[in-house]
Amino acid sequence: MPEITYFSPDGSQTTLDARDGDSAMETAVKNGVKGIVAECGGACACATCHVYVDEAFTAVVGGAGDLEDDMLDGTASERLPNSRLSCQIKMSSALNGLTVHIAPKQI
């Protein structure tokens, strides 16, 4: 199971084993990681699961799709080059060790 580490806005750090195919958002929410709101449950409809992908992983995670790209334009926290909606990052062995920083403001 791929491992993922979340840095929350309050400075806390959580490392979880993700289920293959689950998104980085689902993994966080189901396990109670604070800071990811994810109201729409992963439909790319709310832009409240905004994360910054650690530089070491931006290439392997890849960029946002068109829809996500538009949604990222409206995030509550500043959009940076490594911004992604975590509901659109599907966990797999290729992403083992992924580190993301949760955006401080989601709504």
Next chain:
Amino acid sequence: MDDRILIIGAGQAGLQIAVTLREEGFAGEVTVVGDEACGPYQRPPLSKAYLAGSADLQSLELRAAHFYSDEDITLVTGETIVDVRLAEPGRSDGCVATATSGRTFEFDKLAITPGSTPRRLPIEGGDLGGVLYLRSLADADALKARWVSAENVVIIGGGFIGLEVAAAARLADKTVTVIEAADRLMARAVSPITSEFYRVAHERRGTRVLLGAQLARFLGDAGEVIGVQLAGVGPAEGEIIPADIVMVGIGVIARGELAELLGLENIAGSIVVNEYAETSDPRIVAAGDAVLMPHPLGHDGQVRLESVQNAVDQARVAARSLMGVRETYRAVPWFWSDQADLKLQIAGLSTGFDQIVERGSQASEKFSVLYYRDGQLLAIDAINDPSDYMAVRRALHAGAQISPELAADSSIALKTLITSGEA
């Protein structure tokens, strides 16, 4: 503060009340009781990814099983509360709720999130096998059980649920008919412009859409539905449409049993709450689909909102009220509906609009409709246009404006047109 809080209803709202209580530092007992067999799960994918087979049961759960023990939340499933006794002044015994099984739950404070149930269709043949509704996981499993072998799918009701299932059925290459009594699709949720776009878009994808159509009966053979007969008025009068599945999606009604039991003010089962999610009994809060509340943006009137957004945001307010923190419920309502490759996103409530501004291109299936009243921005329907959607959502959230005159120019990004304050 170490009260015992009981939450009756284990849907999105019930779970969120428990989560917020813990996030806000509530240290007392928290018990969530639900009548379904499994713990809190996401309903929206039931008519989308779950039906299409791209989401499994585990992916639907809102929290992993260990979350509840980690957070010291007692989750009780498969229990229906049938009696609630509240403490009387001067009596030493406390509040207790009793389930059908006889199991009892003592508590000091109560939250109810009863949710809603599909409106049933009283019609000849309505109890045939294969006549299905879609609200719960059990409903979705019943639909899935017939899905693969079904060739002809008839949808009664052209709302979100019906059209989502219709789109999924077309993607699975089934013969699909949508029968709607009103003269347009999604009439409660969107403008005629959006309705007409969706009619054409669904027909373009091979679905037959009948508007203004009346049903005569469902036809069966050996207890199983085989067809839908239209009434002798309207389009396709008297026609019999073959059906292996009839999915009825004609709206939901609030589950009002608890409100009646508790003597709470309600209108046809919808529990009346104030801006703090408090019911007519100040000891009891309520949230979610079954609640009638003051307009969440401070406009006139009361609204009932059937949405994940409302369930979550109102639950947060309810949880804080339980902890003695009164916070006015203010939130921009938003909704979404994924129908095949059409992503509909709605922000705000368009009720009472007197002006519409259309942007983008219907032909390219990417456009948006902005709603105004007295020049003030009310809402948006955005079709495959998350950028416009987010701009309006943010503007409404900030109490800001987007000039209707400027918005009409599709070449200008909406987000650059947001101006603070009054128009």
